Amino acid sequence: MNFTQIENNIQQLFKVIDKKSFIYDLLLCYGVPKATIKRLRDGGLNLGKTNDEIVWKKKLYFREEHKHDLHDLIDDLKDDFYINKHDPRFVIVTDFRTLLAIDRKTNDTLDISFEEYPKHFDFFLPLAGMEKAKNKDENPADIKAAEKMAKLFDEIKRDNPTKNETQVHNLNVFLSRLLFCFFAEDTGIFGKKQFTKAITSHTQPDGSDLSTYLNKLFDVMNRDSRNRKNLPAYLEEFPYVNGGLFRKQIDVPKFTKRSREAIIASGELDWSVINPDIFGSMMQAVVTPEQRGGLGMHYTSVPNIMKVIEPLFLTKLNEEFEKAIGNKSKLEHLVHRIWKIKIFDPACGSGNFLIIAYKELRRLEMKILKELNSIALSNIKLSNFYGIELDDFAHEIAILSLWLAEHQMNLEFLKEFGRTKPALPLKDAGNIICGNACKLSWESICPYSLFDEIYLLGNPPYLGSSLQSDLQKNDLIQVFMGFKGFKNLDYISCWFYKASQFIHDKNIEFAFVSTNSICQGEQVALLWPKIYSYNLEISFAHTSFKWSNNAQYNAGVTVIIVGVRNKSNRSKYVYKENIELKVSNINSYLIEGPNLIFDRRSKSISDLPDLVRGSMPTDGGNFSLTKEEKDNLIQHYPNSIKYIKKYLTGDDFLNDNEKFCLWITDEDLKEASKIPFIRKRLDAVREFRLNSDAPTTVEYAKFPNRFRQIAYKDSDCIVIPLTSSERRKYIPIKFLQSGTVATNSAGVVYNSQIWHFSILTSLMHNIWIKNVCGSLESRIRYSSVLGYNNFPFPTISNEQQKKLEKTALKIMEEREKHSEKTLVQLYDPEIMPDGLKDAHFQNDLEVERCYRSKPFESDEERLEYLFRLYEQMIVEETNLGTLFEIEKKKRKNR
Structure with a gap:
């Protein structure tokens, strides 16, 4: 069920309220199956202790109350043992004059008169599987843009059902073009609101001719000056865009009065400043939950992205810049090095990691050029940014987002130096491939030659073995065929292993955000020996921290960040709660100590009882x-x-x-x-x-x-x-x-x-x-x-x-x-x-x-001591030929 359907359902519900069935009718509005509602009504799912309350485990607590003050009641319910035991996401109390609610996951609250509910229906979107977005700051391109785009998408999809992959792809391309035009008319690429005004002035209110008009407009934006003869003035004023964005002929969707109004409403927003993680969440609001959850479109906040790129390459480059200040040859060598760096995200989603990496390199380039007092323009090319993305829509958005990021950085360059490259026509594009990263050859997508400097980064999808689809299980087979026990690996292990193969004996490093499971338990013995076999080591690690981002469908998980490189004498760092610790070695458990792998044992190594x-x-x-x-x-x-x-x-x-x-x-x-x-x-x-x-x-x-x-x-x-x-x-x-x-x-x-x-x-x-x-x-x-x-x-x-x-x-x-x-x-x-x-x-x-x-x-000292003692006990056992030696022989024979 989509955003627009839920909004319409709620509006219909509140025309005539049946108090006895209100909560059940409300749940139906959010797409809760009728069979589930029946089980709640009949008591099979309802864990409530009284007739006036409903307790649906992990979902909601609802109570109709007329005798007590609602505010006092909901305060008491916050700490109620029975409620905490069943851990409902929402607590709702009402007397049908006032409605109070708590989202126990986000700690958001709702305190409204009952009839105001339709204005606040989005508070309970998680009941439909749609998490509420958290805005990072006062960015004008905030969640309102996401809501507008979601409504527009719903309207277009309703009038243009997609029946095959070509139609889905055409719709994805169309939305990418639309977003570019909104951005272009607010950032000086087009005239101010040129695109939105053109639609308003030149098309019929019922939307009947909008499709034809946009086809003409997109065609014109793909024509250079040699192919623009005899164009009417209203089309000629739109510039040549190039870059491949408008090159392909697609079937533009048909429009109605409502979908035309939705386009105009979206265009009236201020698109001049787009933060990439907000932009990613906008796209996420448009994509279906099945695509997002199953295919791994992960959106990471800027602070979390910086936790990856700073220790991977940015901190080192900034340190080299500080050392080179005042030395022209060193500065020139550094800027030429930056111009050649390649960034590769093999699970790039909508391109967030690539965008932030691109922007940070551009900012460092500006600092160097300013120090050199150079008249050069930027020479960091989008073609040096590579990505693989399974989802076609995210793949299109990643290409578009890099163009938008380039324009943003050109404006920063212009402000700093008074000159920049012209916005149009677009030049090169990012090398973003739509495909399955587990099956593609990474070398064919991001080729390596001698003296190249490449950094792999990203936030690949992670799923435990019990949650993997058949497609994902087949990916594991593709990557780990021939190894024992690989079916128990987390899905993200595919990226760690393929990255290890990719960087072996090359000037390449990688760092991924990951679930902490790959550095715990049996996963360690299954995965890390394979990684170490390529003569690699962990270069840095962020130990477990709570995931946070600004996207809708924000997954409440605990993650780590692990950087891996070819063996080196360079320093290694562990980051724990934002404290940087320089260490001698980082083992598979992300602590300082030897590279021990703990395998399963049937008896205690310390002779403790079973x-x-x-x-x-x-x-x-x-x-x-x-x-x-x-x-x-x-x-x-x-x-x-x-x-x-x-x-x-x-x-x-x-x-x-x-x-x-x-x-x-x-x-x-x-x-x-x-x-x-x-x-x-x-x-x-x-x-x-x-x-x-x-x-x-x-x-x-x-x-x-x-x-x-x-x-x-x-x-x-x-x-x-x-x-x-x-x-x-x-x-x-x-x-x-x-x-x-x-x-x-x-x-x-x-x-x-x-x-x-x-x-x-x-x-x-x-x-x-x-x-x-x-x-x-x-x-x-x-x-x-x-x-x-x-x-x-x-x-x-x-x-x-x-x-x-x-x-x-x-x-x-x-x-x-x-x-x-x-x-x-x-x-x-x-x-x-x-x-x-x-x-x-x-x-x-x-x-x-x-x-x-x-x-x-x-x-840390306790753990290091335990690791050393364990290592010593293993050596003693092996020398004595005791149980451990017997178990090791059994493992070899399995």
């Missing part, structure tokens, strides 16, 4: 019992108590939720099945498994009393949540007595001792897990085979074990002092009790004394 994943029920929730269900069952069938155990998920023990489960052995099955409640639950388990798409699960339907995978042992244990917030200084683990079944959302260490608790809740362990294991978004994802089993801990004496046991018991004691609080509350860094903080601090000191007597000064 950590297993908890028992997996695969039961459709039918083994689970609430406290009320458990009490009621025992009340009616006292003998049933022997079939019940305490039940714990990773989330349950963090939030202190009390649950129970049915635990029935094969020997007890016949007797337990005589209890109607239990028999009904086991039947439901059987039915759930029989309806599964997984053959192994269907097969297990014949054992409805058993958990699908059983790890439970009747002994004390340590339980570890398999995901944990990155905000926490410590992973909140728990020591449990026997009799509790932990599910597969938690890790369990059976046969553990209290001093093991001390190690696993320490800062040393938490830092290790944060860096070595993978993550879900930015949350820590705990892995036994990568994190726990590879964690290096030295052999310690009985006396040291007793000291660790003492500090562990102190932590448990401090927790008991706040038994009314959950582990989530206790380990929230902003409200963690001082006594618990101190208990952990003392525990950390004791754990760290097991490694060395000298205190560690920083987390």
Whole structure:
């Protein structure tokens, strides 16, 4: 559903309001499927506890309220535990006179009279999959332009349905030409508002002749002076544009009164200053969600682009300029070098990285020419800027955007030097290719010759293996065929590997924005040895930071930036929270240290007791019992108590939720099945498994009393949540007595001792897990085979074990002092009790004394020490021919 359709739907809805069905009718306006609405009405999706509220998990909370003040109510709801638990994007309250809402993702609020809603319908566009745009500054080409263009696109598309690729391409080219004309008439390329005035004055109000008129106009703009004889004055006043923009004959869309008015309305905006990231978001507002999400048109803010280009090449060039000031030959050498630099973005989207790189090089060129007191004009050519883009529309916009950027920089040059190249006719264009970067030969697109200096950069698409389309899976096969395990790689790995091949033994470097997953967990072992095989190294890295940009559909992800080059003696830098650290080496985990690759291990390298994943029920929730269900069952069938155990998920023990489960052995099955409640639950388990798409699960339907995978042992244990917030200084683990079944959302260490608790809740362990294991978004994802089993801990004496046991018991004691609080509350860094903080601090000191007597000064120092110890332990294992050596041989044979 597009922008215009939603706006029309809302206007129709507010003509006659049915209060009882309002929220359902509203959701329909945003394209929510009728089947989903039915499930909300019937209660299947509605998690609300009362009749006057709707709770749709991850989506919205809605409440009709007439007794209480709405402002007080919504303030209370902000901190409501139940709402936070279900994490709705929107909280909405209304009495049908006033409507209040909170967007919990952006923290935007809405406070309006009810009848004003149609003016503010865009507040809830995320319900239709369209994120609200955030404007960076007071740029005149702001989001209003995006909205105008989106409306124009919707109008044109409605009257001109595209049925094949040629028609889609023609529409894309047409929109590119339109944008150029809007820009040209506001920046001195054309006369002031020349294009918009011409449409207003020379075409019929009903739009019937606009298509013919634009065909003539585009044809004229492709004619040089030799081919302009006998043109009418109203056409002749438009200049020759050249550059290929108007060269191809296309079928211009048909227009109506509404679409003509939409073009004129767009032209009336001020297009004189276009910020590339705003321009990119404008294009994003026009493109369909399917194109944008599936094909990877990524839009990055200027500050994030600078995080890539500055350490990649711009900082070095600026430093050379500073050193060359006052030395004519050095300045001339530098400017000639800049004129030859090639920039290549193999996933260029609408060209944002290329545009910013072009502008920054032009500005540096101006500084050099000014220092030289030169009369030369700019000699940085658009033909030195290369790109590959899968989406045809983005590819057209990238070419156009580079022309616009060139004109902007020519105006800056004119202001500085009083001279510049004429705006028209356009000269060369950027070498932007529409195609699949995973299948194309990069060398054929951006050729390399001796003495070339090339920089690859960009923000390629990233998708985990479970989210990849068939097309993307085929791309992985194309790039990594012949390698084992490549199907588990993130999609962006294709760009990292192809870039590594491209730069090998050449004067080329690359840097990409990426998901942090490629530098965590099993991805490291799958990808980075392949990169290092080309004799490459990481030259700089920005560690994980929250993505932010100004585009619509702003993806809330955590990213990194990684620069790679051929091995060199030049300095390497790690950037952490905008602090620059000069380091000796950057390993695959983006920390200073040796290039270690942590592979999966079946046993702990430190001889710690086994950590297993908890028992997996695969039961459709039918083994689970609430406290009320458990009490009621025992009340009616006292003998049933022997079939019940305490039940714990990773989330349950963090939030202190009390649950129970049915635990029935094969020997007890016949007797337990005589209890109607239990028999009904086991039947439901059987039915759930029989309806599964997984053959192994269907097969297990014949054992409805058993958990699908059983790890439970009747002994004390340590339980570890398999995901944990990155905000926490410590992973909140728990020591449990026997009799509790932990599910597969938690890790369990059976046969553990209290001093093991001390190690696993320490800062040393938490830092290790944060860096070595993978993550879900930015949350820590705990892995036994990568994190726990590879964690290096030295052999310690009985006396040291007793000291660790003492500090562990102190932590448990401090927790008991706040038994009314959950582990989530206790380990929230902003409200963690001082006594618990101190208990952990003392525990950390004791754990760290097991490694060395000298205190560690920083987390970086702790991690570096752990890496070195791990490396030492691996060498010792290899020399002894122990388990590690056996595992290594197994890997070679696989």
